[in-house]
Amino acid sequence: MSKPIYQNLFKPLNLKGLRLKNRITMAPLYLGYAAEGGRMSPLLLHHYHEMAKSGASMIMVENATVTANGSGSPRTIRCDHSRYLKGLETLADAIHRGKSRAGLQINHAGRFAYVSEPVAPSAVPTFGRTPRALTKREITTIQKQFAKAALRVKKAGFDLVELHGGTGYLLAQFVSPRTNKRSDSYGGQIENRIKFPLEVLKRVKDAVGDFPVGYRFLVNEWLPDGLKENESIFLAKRLEQEGIAYISAMGGTYESFFLPEIVTKAKRVGYMVSLAAAVKKNVRIPVIAAGRISTPLKAESILREKKADLIGLARMLWVDPEWPQKARKGEDRSITKCSPKCDACFQLVMKGKPAYCPRWAKDRRTTYQGLFQ
Numbered sequence: 356m357s358k359p360i361y362q363n364l365f366k367p368l369n370l371k372g373l374r375l376k377n378r379i380t381m382a383p384l385y386l387g388y389a390a391e392g393g394r395m396s397p398l399l400l401h402h403y404h405e406m407a408k409s410g411a412s413m414i415m416v417e418n419a420t421v422t423a424n425g426s427g428s429p430r431t432i433r434c435d436h437s438r439y440l441k442g443l444e445t446l447a448d449a450i451h452r453g454k455s456r457a458g459l460q461i462n463h464a465g466r467f468a469y470v471s472e473p474v475a476p477s478a479v480p481t482f483g484r485t486p487r488a489l490t491k492r493e494i495t496t497i498q499k500q501f502a503k504a505a506l507r508v509k510k511a512g513f514d515l516v517e518l519h520g521g522t523g524y525l526l527a528q529f530v531s532p533r534t535n536k537r538s539d540s541y542g543g544q545i546e547n548r549i550k551f552p553l554e555v556l557k558r559v560k561d562a563v564g565d566f567p568v569g570y571r572f573l574v575n576e577w578l579p580d581g582l583k584e585n586e587s588i589f590l591a592k593r594l595e596q597e598g599i600a601y602i603s604a605m606g607g608t609y610e611s612f613f614l615p616e617i618v619t620k621a622k623r624v625g626y627m628v629s630l631a632a633a634v635k636k637n638v639r640i641p642v643i644a645a646g647r648i649s650t651p652l653k654a655e656s657i658l659r660e661k662k663a664d665l666i667g668l669a670r671m672l673w674v675d676p677e678w679p680q681k682a683r684k685g686e687d688r689s690i691t692k693c694s695p696k697c698d699a700c701f702q703l704v705m706k707g708k709p710a711y712c713p714r715w716a717k718d719r720r721t722t723y724q725g726l727f728q
Contacts, residue, residue, distance in 0.1 A: 407453020523608025
C-alpha cells in the first residue's frame with residue numbers, strides 16, 4: 356500500500372490495549388435505523404457494515420438505552436435486557452466484518468426520555484414537560500443498569516463501550532448547574548455534581564474488568580446558565596484518574612442546538628474542535644475531536660497541532676463512506692461533503708423516517724430506503 360498523504364491521520368494508536376489502525380473514527384450518530392422497539396434491523400446492520408468498510412479505525416454505535424424508561428425514541432437501540440444480546444452480537448459482527456473496531460454507546464436520556472414520566476436529577480422543565488427528581492435509591496438502580504448494559508456490550512463481542520455523557524442526557528444532567536438543583540450529596544458544588552457519573556464509571560469498570568470504557572463528554576452546554584469549561588474540565592481530570600480510556604468532546608444540548616447563534620456556529624468547519632483542545636490541555640488520555648471536520652486537511656491540522664488525538668466523523672462519513680480512502684490517496688476534492696445549508700436528514704429523522712442524504716447516488720438511496728422497516 357502506498358504511503359498516505361496525511362501522515363498523522365494514518366498513524367496507529369493504542370487505546371487501553373486496543374490497537375486502532377489510524378486516527379479516523381466514526382462518532383455516534385442517531386439516524387433512526389433501528390426497528391421499532393429498539394431491535395436490530397436489516398438497515399441498521401447494512402449501515403454499520405458500510406461504515407466499517409470505510410477504512411475508519413473505530414465505529415461507535417449510537418445511543419443504546421440501559422433501561423426502557425430512559426429510551427430517547429421508539430427506534431433507539433435497546434441494551435437493557437439479555438433478550439437483545441443476540442441482536443447486538445450481529446451488530447458487532449457486521450462491524451468486525453468491515454475490518455473496524457466496534458464500540459457501543461450506552462445511555463439514559465433522563466429528562467429527554469420518550470416516556471410519560473421522565474426522570475432527572477431535579478424537576479427542571481424542558482419543552483413543556485417537567486421530569487420527576489430521582490430518589491437516591493433510583494440513582495443506585497440506574498448505576499447498576501449502566502453496569503449490566505456495559506457487560507452485555509462486552510458479551511456481545513464489541514471491542515469497547517462508551518458512556519454517553521453528552522447532548523444533555525442524564526449523566527450530563529447531573530453535572531450541569533442548570534439541571535441539577537439537588538441539595539443532597541449529588542448536588543451543589545461541582546465535586547458533588549460529578550459524583551453520579553463517576554459512580555456509574557466505577558460500577559461499569561467493576562462489571563467489565565479491563566474492557567476499554569470511553570466517555571462522550573459535554574464540555575459546554577452553550578447556554579448562559581449551563582455547564583462551561585471551567586467546571587467540565589474538573590470532571591475530565593477525574594475521569595482520567597478513574598481509568599477512562601478516552602474522552603470524546605462535544606458541545607451543546609437539545610435546548611441550545613436550535614438557538615440562532617448555535618445554528619450559525621454549527622455550520623462552520625471544525626466548530627467543536629476548540630472544546631476538544633480545551634480538554635486535551637488538561638488530560639493525557641486520548642481525546643476525540645468532532646464537529647463538521649469536513650476535509651482531511653483540517654483533520655490533519657488538528658492532529659498536527661495537538662488539539663486532539665483522534666478525529667470523530669459523523670455525518671461526514673455517512674455522506675461519503677470513502678472519505679478515509681480518498682484521504683489516504685490525497686483525493687480531497689473528490690470527497691462528497693455534507694452541506695451546512697442542508698438539514699434533510701434531520702427533518703426525516705424527526706418524522707420517524709429513514710435518514711438519507713440528497714447528495715447520495717440514486718442506487719445508495721434506493722438501497723437504504725428499501726431496507727427500512
